Amino acid sequence: MIRIVVVDDEALIRSGFSLILNAAEGIEVVASVTGGQALEAVSVHAPDVVLLDVRMPDVDGLTVLRRLMEQPQRPVVAMLTTFDSDEYIAQALSSGASGYLLKDTDPDDLAPLVRSLHEGAVVLASKIVPAIVEGYLGHHRSLAAATAHDVRLNERERDVLLLLAEGLSNKGIGGRLHLSEGTVKDHVSAVLAKLAVDNRVQAALWAQRVGLVAGGGGR
Structure with missing residues (x-):
């Protein structure tokens, strides 16, 4: 069973992702929380994968990501965004994110993408690959x-x-x-x-x- 924590400031996004993923075989959303609750939720539930919003009003998603990467048993983290061009892309990848997904990802694709993340694959939304390449390399x-x-x-x-x-x-x-x-x-x-x-x-x-x-x- 792949254990998931969904972190987003919007309740509708959290409930939608949870509904889709919990309906998939072999996947369980163990917590669905806001950014301020993320670190505690990860500590309590020890998920395999965290889907983490980049921009949240209560806490910066990049700050949460860096804190998660400092943990001894760190989960796989994929960033979530509504933007197909985001200035945070380079920082997220540099800080240890294993994927970058758009929130309008086709529901049928979400569970396979999560499974790929869990298996160690690189998961990047195709629509933002050019921005990822240019943005990341521009910082390196x-x-x-x-x-x-x-x-x-x-x-x-x-x-x-x-x-x-x-x-x-x-x-x-x-x-x-x-x-x-x-x-x-x-x-x-x-x-x-x-x-x-x-x-x-x-x-x-x-x-x-x-x-x-x-x-x-x-x-």
Whole structure:
């Protein structure tokens, strides 16, 4: 069972997300709270995934995100926004968010996206990928200046990076490349080290920026 905490200042958004997710097999919303209640709810319920609003009147979503990332057993966090171009995107990804979703996500897509997050996949709303790439890289000039020629990935690492950039989890990558999850994890760690990035989201953005996959600056 994937345990979810939904954090949003709007009761209608919280109830809507909870209704959709609780109807999905293998998913349970264990708490639906405002920003000011988020840290306590996460501490009490120990969720696997937190869906966190970026802009809330009682507390900044980015502040909540950073506090969650300081916890020993930190959950996977995906940011929620109503905007397809948000100045907080770069800060959220830099602070450890594993995904960025629009609140108008198709209800049929929500549960699969949550499952992907839980499996370790990169989950970014397609409508905001260009803004994510440009906004994130604009805050990280050294990453923006890198090219595919600057980084020496072996063939297997390159394959793993391409699938990682498609949003696949370690399990999904292993299935495509006929590798164990442990082996994939080792390859992902090597890729992150060679790219000098902190997480899978940043690696995916790098791949888009240098044109290894569609959707970013290489389009």
